[in-house]
Amino acid sequence: MRLKPTGILLLVLFVVAVLLPLGLDPRGNWLRVMGTVMIFAAAAQAWNIMGGLANQVSLGHAAFFGIGAYVSTLLYINFGISPWIGMLIGALVAAGAGALICLPTLRLTGHYFALATLAFAEVCRVIANSWSSVTGGPVGLTIPFAGDAPMLFQFRSTVPYYYIILALLVVVSLVFWRIQVGAFGYRLRALRETPEAASVVGVNVFRTKMIATMISAALTALCGTVFVQFTFFFDPDSVFSLTTISIRLAMIAIVGGLGTLIGPIIGALFLLPLEEVAITLLSSQASGVAQLAFGVVLIAAILIEPRGLVALGPWIMRRLKGGQPSAPSDMTAKGETNV
Amino acid sequence: MSDPILSLNKATVTFGGVRALDDLSFDVNRQEIVGVIGPNGAGKTTLFNSLVGLQKLRSGTITLDGVVVSDRKPHQIAALGMTKTFQNTSLFPDMDVLGNVTTAGLLHHPLAEARDKAADILDRMRLTPIARAGIDALTFPQRALIEMARAMATNPRVLLLDEVMAALTPSEMDEVMETARQLRADGLTILVVEHHMRAIMSLCDRIVVVSFGRKIAEGTPDQIAADPAVIEAYLGSSAKEKEVQHA
Numbered sequence: 001m002r003l004k005p006t007g008i009l010l011l012v013l014f015v016v017a018v019l020l021p022l023g024l025d026p027r028g029n030w031l032r033v034m035g036t037v038m039i040f041a042a043a044a045q046a047w048n049i050m051g052g053l054a055n056q057v058s059l060g061h062a063a064f065f066g067i068g069a070y071v072s073t074l075l076y077i078n079f080g081i082s083p084w085i086g087m088l089i090g091a092l093v094a095a096g097a098g099a100l101i102c103l104p105t106l107r108l109t110g111h112y113f114a115l116a117t118l119a120f121a122e123v124c125r126v127i128a129n130s131w132s133s134v135t136g137g138p139v140g141l142t143i144p145f146a147g148d149a150p151m152l153f154q155f156r157s158t159v160p161y162y163y164i165i166l167a168l169l170v171v172v173s174l175v176f177w178r179i180q181v182g183a184f185g186y187r188l189r190a191l192r193e194t195p196e197a198a199s200v201v202g203v204n205v206f207r208t209k210m211i212a213t214m215i216s217a218a219l220t221a222l223c224g225t226v227f228v229q230f231t232f233f234f235d236p237d238s239v240f241s242l243t244t245i246s247i248r249l250a251m252i253a254i255v256g257g258l259g260t261l262i263g264p265i266i267g268a269l270f271l272l273p274l275e276e277v278a279i280t281l282l283s284s285q286a287s288g289v290a291q292l293a294f295g296v297v298l299i300a301a302i303l304i305e306p307r308g309l310v311a312l313g314p315w316i317m318r319r320l321k322g323g324q325p326s327a328p329s330d331m332t333a334k335g336e337t338n339v
Numbered sequence: 340m341s342d343p344i345l346s347l348n349k350a351t352v353t354f355g356g357v358r359a360l361d362d363l364s365f366d367v368n369r370q371e372i373v374g375v376i377g378p379n380g381a382g383k384t385t386l387f388n389s390l391v392g393l394q395k396l397r398s399g400t401i402t403l404d405g406v407v408v409s410d411r412k413p414h415q416i417a418a419l420g421m422t423k424t425f426q427n428t429s430l431f432p433d434m435d436v437l438g439n440v441t442t443a444g445l446l447h448h449p450l451a452e453a454r455d456k457a458a459d460i461l462d463r464m465r466l467t468p469i470a471r472a473g474i475d476a477l478t479f480p481q482r483a484l485i486e487m488a489r490a491m492a493t494n495p496r497v498l499l500l501d502e503v504m505a506a507l508t509p510s511e512m513d514e515v516m517e518t519a520r521q522l523r524a525d526g527l528t529i530l531v532v533e534h535h536m537r538a539i540m541s542l543c544d545r546i547v548v549v550s551f552g553r554k555i556a557e558g559t560p561d562q563i564a565a566d567p568a569v570i571e572a573y574l575g576s577s578a579k580e581k582e583v584q585h586a
Contacts, residue, residue, distance in 0.1 A: 183450040186442045189433045197429035199413035200391045200422050201493050202446030259433075 005317060006262050006310075010173075013265065017166050021159050032230075033276055035162045039227050041268035042169040043245075044252035045176050045261075046219035051250060052259030053180065053188040054212045057110070060101075060117030061220050062245035063124040064094040068221025069228040069239040070128065073141050076152070083153040087225035091218035098217030102210040118242065125240035140235025143228065153229045161230050168226055169265075172219050177261050179215070188212055189259075220249075255301055257310030266309050270301070344369045344528050345390075345421070345497050349399035350409070352385050352552070359385040361552035362399070367497070372519060372529045374543035376536075376563075378572070382552040383532045384426060387499050390530075391423045392416045403497065417446060420496035424486035424503055426532075430474045436485055437461065437470040443492035453492070460488050464518065479506045487518070497528045504535050516542045540564065548572070 017038070024031045043065060050056045071093050072086030081089075105116040128135045135141070146154050155161060179185045187208045190198035195205045228234045239245065248271075256267025275294050282290040305311050343366035352360040359382045367373045375383050388394035390401060392413040401409040408416050416422075422443075431439050437457055444453030461470050466484060469477065477485065483503045490498055500519070504512050512535065519529055519542060533539050539546060540560040548556040548563060550572040556563055563569055 183445050183453070186434070186438065186445060186450070189438075190431045190442045193432055194429045196393055196413070197425060197431065198442070200393065200417055201443035201489060202414050202417040202422075203442070204412075204414045 005313060006260075009313075010262055010265070013269075014170070021162055026157055026159050031158050031162055033273065035158065035165045035230060037268045037272045038162075038165045038169045039223055039230065040248065040252055040272060041265045042165070042172040043220050043223035043227075044249045044256070044264035044268060045169070045172045046216050046223065047249040048253045048259065048264050049176055049179060049188075049219070050212050050216040052253055052263070053185060053192070054209055055109075055192040056106075056209060056213070057114050057250065058117040058216075059114045059242070059246050059250060060119070060121035061216075061249050062240045062242060063097065063101075063117075063121040064217040064220035065224035065227070065245050065249075066121075066124055066128065066236070066239035067094045067097055067217075068224025069234055070135060070141075071221070072225040073143060073228055073234075074134065077141065077144065082151055083225060083229055084151070087222055090225050091221045094221030094224075095214040095218040098213040099210060102206075102213050106206055106209050106213070118246065121240055121242065121246055125236050128236035128240060135236065138235060138237070140233060140238075141228075142233045145232065165226060165230065168222060172223070173261060173265070175215065175219060179212075180261060184208070184211070251298070255298065255308060257308030260308070260310050263308050263310045270309060271298070341366065342369045343367060344404050345530070346402040347390075347399070348402070350386075350389060350396050350401060351398045352382075352389055352394055353397050358552050360389065360396075363549065363552065363554055364399075365547050365554060365557055367528055367530060369528055370523055370526060371545060372523055372531065372543050374531045374533060374539040374546040374560075375549060376533070376539060376546060377549040380551075381549045383549060384501060385552070386549070387423050387501050387530075387532060390416075390499060391421060414446075417493050417495075420494070421499070422490045422493045422495045423499035424483070424490050424501050426501045426505075428479070428482040428486050430477075430482060430485055430489070432474050435471050435473055436466065436477070436488075439474070439485060440489050440492045443489045446493045457488075457492055460491050464488050480508070480511050483507065484515070487515070491522070495527065497530065498522065500529060500531045500533075502532055502534065504533055504538050512538055 017034075020034060021031060024034070043061070047058065047061050050058055068087065068090040071090035072083045075081040075086040075089060076083050101117065101120050105113055108116055129138050131137070132139075146152050148154070148156050150160070179188070187198070187203045190201075190203050191205050191208060199205050224239060228239065252267035252271055253264045254267070255271060256265065257263025274297060278290040278294040282293055301309065345367040347366075348364050350360050350363045351358060363382075363386065375386060377383055385394055389396055389409070392408065392411055392415070396409045399409070400407050403416070403419055403421050406419060408419060408421070411419070431442060434442065437454070440457035440460055441450070441454045444456045448456060458467070458470065461467050464484060464487070466481075466488060469481060474482070483505070487500065487503055504515055507515060516538060519531070523529060531539065531543060543560060546558065546560055546563040547554055548566070548569050555572055556566045556569045558566065
């Protein structure tokens, strides 16, 4: 079997990711940054099932992320249930919440759907803030540290977390890939822009969207659990956040390449270190300069290639081969399943 | 002897105060090719949308082989064996030609079989050379043929063709008509909305004429060509003479 260039790139990225801890300080900040990059790549990949393949652009994935965080943590704190099991229960609860949100919203499209999901996540945030007796309210929750306890998802070193996060990214990416190339992916792409045509050739539009939402929600919840196990502390405003979770996931997938396997990975590798660098270099300047610089780079990236950074691939390949490429955004890859 | 596979009984659709279909009733017999004609805005596309479940009836019923389908959803009606092509073509833009036809085949087959079946349909329709082409690269006549191929992949018993011959050259039109006749010979029942009178007259066993959502005539092509109500409402006397001469 011959690998496509994107397949080779994914393989290279995987090998680099596996070897990376050998070259980074295990207690240093950059290993944590790369862990965070991979968590958000995985969550954006999960978002991509709904937003990329089904064109159901959600601005409420923080709801599922937060559900995963709270369910696993509350089960651990209150009942001593290992977060390994708690994360699966959190995924089930998030899938259920996804099904629930589908009932009134799946007939909506475009901006209306995005706003409805945004409202759902905000409701979750408000509930988590208000229901202090269970969630800890605005004070948040701290995961009790039990030392090196792999069965309880706890380690003294960052390295085990890093590899668990890498495994999570691989699993979520494999799920995305399996959906993308399978019968379900055909149905999702069919209803993406032409739901009526899809339905008259037998695609159950509502059911297909609902299953996609449930899978997407469950995988996002897994990311939520891993994220809070990694950070040890969280509050409603961090895990149910519109800007730092919901919009960030959408941005990563959009900037990287909507509906593609490699897009969220490239997007996360580009956006999160960029954000980190902007904050490191510019946070001592006037308030907001770092965010402004980050925003400018983001806008420039989208203007240069609206189809995402992944679309620059063929352009770069031609440059490397010494051809005369047209402008990046003029090139299309129609007729093939984007990888 | 009549053997209806599709029956409309007082089908009515309203948009606000406008009755797009108004107590419309007619039958389509098994392996028949029936044309539906009428002036622009007569309700032809609304009729097709109602038949496949994209448009709900306000009253009346649609029956497919004894099963009432007017309360069913489009994918359920497709599974029962009735599907349509789209007037302005509505192919899946994120897939190539083979992907479009394969998706329809998934209604009754797993992916690998659906892909084989799609390749087979494209081969029979002599579309294999464009099987891996993106939709953007296709001409309108090619798109119309892919619409037909995609509909065929659902294994329909009743196929609704909504102006598939618009923008086709006479030879392409002959090819589509030959394909339709072959499909009928294979057991299909076909309902055709078309503006090309030559095609309608030559292809159809029977024609239903609608105007303002009502049936104003029904009969063989010769009967329709001579029907004064049709001449008045649809063709216009001078146009009628020309069209009938052409036919």
